[in-house]
Amino acid sequence: MAFEALNHAGALHTDMLVILNDNEMSISENVGALNNHLARIFSGSLYSTLRDGSKKILDKVPPIKNFMKKTEEHMKGVMFSPESTLFEELGFNYIGPVDGHNIDELVATLTNMRNLKGPQFLHIKTKKGKGYAPAEKDPIGFHGVPKFDPISGELPKNNSKPTYSKIFGDWLCEMAEKDAKIIGITPAMREGSGMVEFSQRFPKQYFDVAIAEQHAVTFATGLAIGGYKPVVAIYSTFLQRAYDQLIHDVAIQNLPVLFAIDRAGIVGADGATHQGAFDISFMRCIPNYDHYDAE
Structure with missing residues (x-):
């Protein structure tokens, strides 16, 4: 159904924003070809090289850095289009991946995207359970929990009959x-x-x-x-x-x-x-x- 909606939305050519919260998890670890495609986007050598290289260069040139900061989201969509072909072919302008835990960067990205026309696809990278150590360590176990002590992070033991x-x-x-x-x-x-x-x-x-x-x-x-x-x-x-x-x-x-x-x-x-x-x-x-x- 989600793919059907993307296919329809891309064909409408109206101004809209789709945000993908990519934490590599559902309840368990994600599986399938689409998950592998998203992993390639984030771990690809092209993305890593351009991201790290641009930071080293732009930090030394403040005026250029400020300009690139404003256009970074659009540039990502252009530079990484070979990896984001799936979303581009559906009619979306792909932007990302963006660190979903960096609030300043995320707000700046969303602010800049308000002026972009047509269907936009923002790929946000997050970590399930981020900020709470027990949940980061065991994201599956903490997906749905009963009442527990958040300080110790210990879940109550289940002493009921076999389910x-x-x-x-x-x-x-x-x-x-x-x-x-x-x-x-x-x-x-x-x-x-x-x-x-x-x-x-x-x-x-x-x-x-x-x-x-x-x-x-x-x-x-x-x-x-x-x-x-x-x-x-x-x-x-x-x-x-x-x-x-x-x-x-x-x-x-x-x-x-x-x-x-x-x-x-x-x-x-x-x-x-x-x-x-x-x-x-x-x-x-x-x-x-x-x-x-x-x-």
Whole structure:
């Protein structure tokens, strides 16, 4: 959907600003070709050489430095266009990367960009958990936390019974030990769906397709057609995004795809966006599915 919006916006040629907060993380580390593309922009030798070289030269020439400071954002878009081809080809003027934690630079960049015409794309580089040492050290663990002591940074220990996610993860590992055709698929929810151990023990049978629920389901159908046994671990609320694929790609073809639907029903701590209140209703009306509820 985000790509569709960029494609549409670039074609409108109206004045607008898209800001990409690039911290290389979702809940877990980002994956996929787009993430690799963004990493190349920031780490590319051209960017590093020009940035470091210009600082050494311009520091010695204050008038030029001040002038270049005002036009730095536009120059970045020009100088690094070979690396930013994706966004330029979508019709955007690419500017960045800019240090998202340097407030003065960020404000100056945004101020200068107010006068630019047409679709603008500002690439901001940040670090997840920046400024709080425990979160910087463990950005995954601190993505969603209960009440804790911010001074010590220690999270409360969970003494509850094994969760559905833990039981599912153990079961998936057990099945994979017996059958190499078992394939685990997650749309960027490895930790939440209990697939950490599986991803480590069976890396060739594990696929994180990023936040792409529709693709996760259709990818599973392709594997099923090829004789594999795909297991899609997905939150109930996120499965709603792939409803068309559930019907068209899985049910109509009557393919053997197993969906391990997590966070079904009222989930409490994860909040309103994660309530799985509709899964039974929207799944029961689709033919060729067998439904099993955990107790």
